[in-house]
Amino acid sequence: MKADFQIWRGDASGGKLVTYSTEIAEGMVVLDAVHQIQAEHANDLAVRWNCKAGKCGSCSAEINGIPKLMCMTRLNELPLNKPVLLLPMKAFPLIKDLVTDVSWNFRVKKKIKKFTPRAADAADGTWRIFQQDIDRVQEFRKCIECFLCQDVCHVLREHQLHDAFIGPRFLVHVAALEMHPLDTEDRLEDVKKANGIGYCNITKCCTTVCPEEITITDNAIIPLKERVADRFYDPLKMLFRFLFRSKKIIK
Amino acid sequence: MTGEFYNMSTFDTYNYDVLVIGAGGAGLRAAIEAAANGVTVGLICKSLLGKAHTVMAEGGIAAALSNVDERDNWRVHFADTMRGGQYLNDWRMAELHAKEAPDRVRELEAWGALFDRTKDGRILQRNFGGHKYPRLAHVGDRTGLEMIRTLQDHCIYQDIEVHMECTIITILKDGERVAGAFGYEREKGQFKLFRAKAIVIATGGIGRAYKITSNSWEYTGDGHSLAYNAGAELMDMEFVQFHPTGMVWPPSVRGILVTEGVRGEGGILLNSEHKRFMFNEIPELYRQQTADNEEEGWRYTQGDKQAKRPPELLTRDHVARCIVREIREGRGSPHNGVYLDISWIKTKMANAADHIKKKLPSMYNQFKKLADIDITKEAMEVGPTTHYMMGGIRVHAETQMSTVPGLFAAGEAAAGLHGANRLGGNSLSDLLVFGKRAGEYAARFAKENTQGNIDDRQVEMIAKNALEPFDRTEGENPFQVQFDLQEVMQNLVGIVRHEQELLKAMQELEKLYDRFSKVRVIGNREYNNGWHTALDLQHLLTVSEAITRAAIERKESRGAHFREDHPEKDARAGNCNLIIVKGDDGQMVVKRVPVRDMPPDLKQIIEDMK
Numbered sequence: 090m091k092a093d094f095q096i097w098r099g100d101a102s103g104g105k106l107v108t109y110s111t112e113i114a115e116g117m118v119v120l121d122a123v124h125q126i127q128a129e130h131a132n133d134l135a136v137r138w139n140c141k142a143g144k145c146g147s148c149s150a151e152i153n154g155i156p157k158l159m160c161m162t163r164l165n166e167l168p169l170n171k172p173v174l175l176l177p178m179k180a181f182p183l184i185k186d187l188v189t190d191v192s193w194n195f196r197v198k199k200k201i202k203k204f205t206p207r208a209a210d211a212a213d214g215t216w217r218i219f220q221q222d223i224d225r226v227q228e229f230r231k232c233i234e235c236f237l238c239q240d241v242c243h244v245l246r247e248h249q250l251h252d253a254f255i256g257p258r259f260l261v262h263v264a265a266l267e268m269h270p271l272d273t274e275d276r277l278e279d280v281k282k283a284n285g286i287g288y289c290n291i292t293k294c295c296t297t298v299c300p301e302e303i304t305i306t307d308n309a310i311i312p313l314k315e316r317v318a319d320r321f322y323d324p325l326k327m328l329f330r331f332l333f334r335s336k337k338i339i340k
Numbered sequence: 341m342t343g344e345f346y347n348m349s350t351f352d353t354y355n356y357d358v359l360v361i362g363a364g365g366a367g368l369r370a371a372i373e374a375a376a377n378g379v380t381v382g383l384i385c386k387s388l389l390g391k392a393h394t395v396m397a398e399g400g401i402a403a404a405l406s407n408v409d410e411r412d413n414w415r416v417h418f419a420d421t422m423r424g425g426q427y428l429n430d431w432r433m434a435e436l437h438a439k440e441a442p443d444r445v446r447e448l449e450a451w452g453a454l455f456d457r458t459k460d461g462r463i464l465q466r467n468f469g470g471h472k473y474p475r476l477a478h479v480g481d482r483t484g485l486e487m488i489r490t491l492q493d494h495c496i497y498q499d500i501e502v503h504m505e506c507t508i509i510t511i512l513k514d515g516e517r518v519a520g521a522f523g524y525e526r527e528k529g530q531f532k533l534f535r536a537k538a539i540v541i542a543t544g545g546i547g548r549a550y551k552i553t554s555n556s557w558e559y560t561g562d563g564h565s566l567a568y569n570a571g572a573e574l575m576d577m578e579f580v581q582f583h584p585t586g587m588v589w590p591p592s593v594r595g596i597l598v599t600e601g602v603r604g605e606g607g608i609l610l611n612s613e614h615k616r617f618m619f620n621e622i623p624e625l626y627r628q629q630t631a632d633n634e635e636e637g638w639r640y641t642q643g644d645k646q647a648k649r650p651p652e653l654l655t656r657d658h659v660a661r662c663i664v665r666e667i668r669e670g671r672g673s674p675h676n677g678v679y680l681d682i683s684w685i686k687t688k689m690a691n692a693a694d695h696i697k698k699k700l701p702s703m704y705n706q707f708k709k710l711a712d713i714d715i716t717k718e719a720m721e722v723g724p725t726t727h728y729m730m731g732g733i734r735v736h737a738e739t740q741m742s743t744v745p746g747l748f749a750a751g752e753a754a755a756g757l758h759g760a761n762r763l764g765g766n767s768l769s770d771l772l773v774f775g776k777r778a779g780e781y782a783a784r785f786a787k788e789n790t791q792g793n794i795d796d797r798q799v800e801m802i803a804k805n806a807l808e809p810f811d812r813t814e815g816e817n818p819f820q821v822q823f824d825l826q827e828v829m830q831n832l833v834g835i836v837r838h839e840q841e842l843l844k845a846m847q848e849l850e851k852l853y854d855r856f857s858k859v860r861v862i863g864n865r866e867y868n869n870g871w872h873t874a875l876d877l878q879h880l881l882t883v884s885e886a887i888t889r890a891a892i893e894r895k896e897s898r899g900a901h902f903r904e905d906h907p908e909k910d911a912r913a914g915n916c917n918l919i920i921v922k923g924d925d926g927q928m929v930v931k932r933v934p935v936r937d938m939p940p941d942l943k944q945i946i947e948d949m950k
Contacts (some may be wrong), residue, residue: 116590133863
């Protein structure tokens with residue numbers, strides 16, 4: 090049986106959708122079809138991939154309009170009576186065909202304050218950490234950095250506010266650091282200002298597309314928003330800060 | 341049209357004290373260490389940062405922390421590693437590895453890694469094939485991801501310049517020593533010249549030389565071939581590890597890894613007659629350590645310290661061959677595999693399904709999503725898959741420097757630690773222990789030496805050669821040549837080998853060399869996967885030839901190398917390592933070197949642990 094694939098071909102200067110037809114077999118995923126097309130019809134078709142097992146997060150694309158990993162999307166999940174539409178991620182600048190420039194993400198991470206552990210406090214020179222205290226952080230650390238959550242987030246995708254908002258991936262990263270039982274750094278001021286957490290209005294699109302099924306919004310972003318609210322918008326604390334500052338001025 | 345390709349003035353030049361090629365576990369650890377030693381560091385990633393194959397490691401990091409079983413210590417780990425490698429390992433590397441692995445794991449924790457915990461809050465360790473005691477620090481079945489992310493997130497705050505999606509095509513030398521490297525970046529296809537005082541090769545494996553493999557497109561033996569062509573010696577190239585359990589169905593997922601952790605958690609191997617065939621044959625070397633019956637095996641996986649390990653947890657070479665035997669003798673599963681069953685533990689525990697999902701989450705997902713199989717309810721179908729290269733660049737045990745001054749190697753690209761067969765879990769610890777050492781000694785070398793000169797004409801010639809496939813108006817599809825090469829290696833130089841087939845493979849490789857010289861690339865230089873495949877072919881051909889030549893030369897069966905025509909171990913003639921080096925005439929030469937004599941104290945350890 091053959092199936093048709095409409096793939097975006099082109100670079101930043103322009104391009105078009107090209108339809109390819111290829112033989113499909115039981116159990117195939119979208120990435121298999123793309124590889125077959127590349128080997129048989131379009132050797133220079135640009136596609137980024139590595140593990141082909143949903144563990145490295147390289148082959149992110151938009152399949153019939155939905156951000157997904159090509160290696161984990163089975164063809165039998167898709168209607169094959171019409172062409173399967175394959176587009177590169179929209180939130181990032183296009184390099185070529187299905188490949189986008191995701192380097193912004195790597196620059197964003199560098200600006201987040203690094204992990205800073207407290208001094209080792211167990212007799213053997215390490216720490217004692219209990220499983221129940223790290224279940225949540227381990228969930229965040231499942232992230233494979235496929236950047237599909239960044240791609241679907243309207244703040245980045247529609248409004249292109251890459252300078253003001255770090256996106257769900259890095260809010261998860263910050264949450265993992267803030268909730269890490271050993272970490273001593275304080276990132277809340279950054280979360281509020283530089284990281285732009287206020288731009289997130291909890292539409293949960295990021296959670297929906299996460300291939301690792303991390304509950305990004307509920308478990309990472311909302312608790313961070315609560316911490317920010319608690320620190321900066323608690324009326325009593327605001328009053329205290331106001332009085333404290335006034336006193337300093339009087340002095 | 342070709343004019344723009346030959347515009348040599350467009351390539352950028354970078355200067356570093358230490359250039360690290362490869363950004364998986366070993367490369368990242370080497371880069372971090374070199375930077376910590378105060379030298380300038382460049383780090384080359386063939387893909388994006390954090391996507392290297394280390395991410396696929398599932399089971400854990402072997403280190404004798406003795407958190408779960410206090411009887412464990414570096415001596416036991418050393419003896420296990422040597423036994424697993426059939427005593428062809430470099431004993432000094434095995435010693436350093438066993439001694440230093442615990443510190444390297446604790447260091448990861450200090451950098452933010454969060455391993456699964458014991459009840460008293462220490463790092464939890466699990467059972468794995470060939471390890472006497474529970475030894476693998478892990479995070480569910482995604483330990484590699486935890487490790488690479490921890491190293492990545494530590495590395496980005498150091499003074500390390502990262503070149504993502506960049507591939508090295510040649511190592512440049514000044515006389516005997518290294519002077520730099522030349523490569524291209526994927527996005528625009530522009531060349532890059534790196535001048536460096538020392539180079540660390542950490543490019544990983546060669547899995548793409550085979551059709552059925554757990555390795556991604558990157559693992560084309562680049563580092564092995566770069567070092568070989570720079571005059572370095574390769575060693576133990578006949579030892580390719582076929583992991584016993586890869587997925588076999590559906591066809592598109594064939595080769596994807598199924599972690600040994602499944603067996604560590606109690607999973608059993610069954611044939612089509614529903615027999616647990618691993619009890620049929622226990623190798624002499626392991627008879628004392630293997631369970632007498634199924635009940636004892638189960639107790640071992642559940643932490644009973646009196647119990648011996650089940651035969652499913654014998655070394656990978658043995659388990660893979662037993663699986664092949666079942667399939668060949670007609671007792672395989674419908675898709676040419678055998679069954680791996682973890683669901684049976686529901687007869688042993690109440691909350692088995694939840695337990696499996698907690699301990700093996702990615703395996704659960706992988707089978708659910710890719711094969712429509714719920715591993716908590718039914719057995720998986722599995723078969724051997726090309727997984728790991730024991731052989732590699734021959735290095736000095738302590739410094740990791742190759743036979744070429746200034747050229748270092750670490751991780752899978754280096755040889756020595758694993759001998760004839762690697763134990764599961766010893767790879768991640770290898771990356772950390774020897775990645776650190778390579779970074780440290782490369783930095784030292786860079787401090788003690790000046791920058792070598794680079795011959796511009798040589799660089800222009802390499803660039804010209806690399807662009808040749810664009811000029812051909814007719815020629816072969818590079819993907820097709822790669823497929824055919826994989827077919828040859830899979831069929832003729834696989835798990836079970838025979839002299840006649842190996843000689844046939846040599847003839848086929850010669851034809852493939854010829855076809856490689858005629859491949860044609862279409863399109864332009866921007867992110868052109870066809871071009872990249874064409875350039876990778878030369879590395880694949882070099883390592884394939886090295887594997888085949890060494891396999892012909894080793895006329896015995898040992899570890900991962902099994903010769904149907906010489907099925908026994910040859911204790912006398914086989915006690916050597918095979919060295920591959922480029923001869924003066926440019927031809928590949930195979931040499932034998934006897935295994936180095938072990939010092940008495942280490943010999944005693946092995947004797948004590950028998």
